[in-house]
Amino acid sequence: MPIVTVRALExxxxxxxxxxxxxxTDAVVKNFDVEADRVLINFFDMPKQNIAKAGKLNIDQ
Amino acid sequence: MPIVTVRALExxxxxxxxxxxxxxTDAVVKNFDVEADRVLINFFDMPKQNIAKAGKLNIDQ
Amino acid sequence: MPIVTVRALExxxxxxxxxxxxxxTDAVVKNFDVEADRVLINFFDMPKQNIAKAGKLNIDQ
Amino acid sequence: MPIVTVRALExxxxxxxxxxxxxxTDAVVKNFDVEADRVLINFFDMPKQNIAKAGKLNIDQ
Amino acid sequence: MPIVTVRALExxxxxxxxxxxxxxTDAVVKNFDVEADRVLINFFDMPKQNIAKAGKLNIDQ
Amino acid sequence: MPIVTVRALExxxxxxxxxxxxxxTDAVVKNFDVEADRVLINFFDMPKQNIAKAGKLNIDQ
Structure with missing residues (x-):
């Protein structure tokens, strides 16, 4: 039961x-040899003020 | 300090x-032999459009 | 499909x-009103050197 | 900078x-319209004794 | 590419x-010997009703 | 009770x-105005074969 979590900018x-x-899901089924209905995916929509790279929030970049 | 995270449909x-x-918390205390005040729990309320199973978003199922 | 993650000392x-x-699983079924076979649990066994509280690694406490 | 985490049986x-x-990565680039070098992926290899479904560890199923 | 996730009360x-x-980011650069632009940080703002300690939600404490 | 998770190359x-x-911990105490003993940190040591950027595993870069 692969669980895939995707965090990306909202x-x-x-x-x-x-x-x-x-x-x-197709990629997991093909490469990890599992049935599609066992693949779960969760998305997290990240606000710009909640992501930072190189010490700077996304809203400041 | 067990940390339990629960992701479930909002x-x-x-x-x-x-x-x-x-x-x-009671279950962790009983089975993992720790004091209750060391058990932390975090809930994440997942919108229907952010969960998928078998390649389909929850809103499409 | 609730996903429960438990991080605890190995x-x-x-x-x-x-x-x-x-x-x-019983607790989730009872309180969140889902069928048992939709409840997934993942354990992460945390080494003592990978957990810190109050700025100190567990191996130093 | 999408971060994709994949937890699957070891x-x-x-x-x-x-x-x-x-x-x-190709799927994220195509659908979320980002450059490939901003896509990070982390795999977690889950031991059979650390995954449960329907209240049963994978090693007991 | 260190990924740091911070979950804290909203x-x-x-x-x-x-x-x-x-x-x-400065702390990771200094101690883990990586360049700043490889350090990613994600914040999750946790509502009071989504955090529990010792079996009690934060709103009840 | 801020929870900080650090995933970095092993x-x-x-x-x-x-x-x-x-x-x-010092940074969280200073900026988020909490007591040190409420700050938890978890490290995950990521094997080179379990991290990818731009569609390539770290071991292939």
Whole structure:
């Protein structure tokens, strides 16, 4: 039961998540040899003020 | 200091979380032999569009 | 599909995890009103050198 | 900077992870419109005794 | 590419996150010997009803 | 009770983790205005074959 978690900047549409969920699931099924209905995916929409790189929040970049 | 994280579909009431936090803590204390005040629990309320199974978002199932 | 993650100091036996997995699942089923076979649990066994509290690693406490 | 975390039963080969990392990255680039070098992936290899479904450890199923 | 995740009670200001992101990044650079632009930080703002200690939700403490 | 999780390439020494745990805790205390003994840190040592960037495992870079 692979569990895939995707953290990405908020703002993606439902349609984008819908397609990514499908593609990631296909990739896990193909490469890890599991049935699709055992693959779970969780998305976390990260606000710009909650992500930092190189010590700077995304809102400051 | 066990840390328990619960990701579940959003919509659960505070009372449901209150009871589950109590029951999980009791279970950890009993089975892992730690004092209750060392058990931390975090809930993440997952929107339907952020969970997928078998390649399909929860809102499409 | 609730996903429960338990991070605890390494050293727990399989039997301890077996019982805790059962008890946590029962607690989720009872309080969050889901079927048992939708509840997933992941344990992470944390080495003493990988946990810190109050700025001190567990091996130094 | 999407961060993708994959928790799956241990035992997958490096080659399997290599291919899955490639495929997931391609999927994120295509659907979330980011450059490939911003996509990070982390795998966690879960021992059978550390995963449970329906209240039963994987080693007992 | 160290990934640092901070879960804390919601209510911190952007300025508090801005400074903490800077300080944590500096600490990782200094102690783990990596370049700053490889250090990623994610904050999760936890509502009071989603955190429990000793079996009690934060809102009940 | 801030919980800080650090995922980094394996190979860091205990001394490196000891110092980073201290520095991160100090940073959280200073910026998030909490007492030190409420700050928890977890390290995850990531094998080279379990980290990927730009679709390539760390062992292939």
């Amino acid at each position: 703002g993606r549409t439902v349609e984008q998540k819908r397609k990514l969920a499908k593609d990631i | 919509g659960r009431t505070v009372e449901q979380k209150r009871k589950l936090a109590k029951d999980i | 050293g727990r036996t399989v039997e301890q995890k077996r019982k805790l997995a059962k008890d946590i | 035992g997958r080969t490096v080659e399997q992870k290599r291919k899955l990392a490639k495929d997931i | 209510g911190r200001t952007v300025e508090q996150k801005r400074k903490l992101a800077k300080d944590i | 190979g860091r020494t205990v001394e490196q983790k000891r110092k980073l745990a201290k520095d991160i």
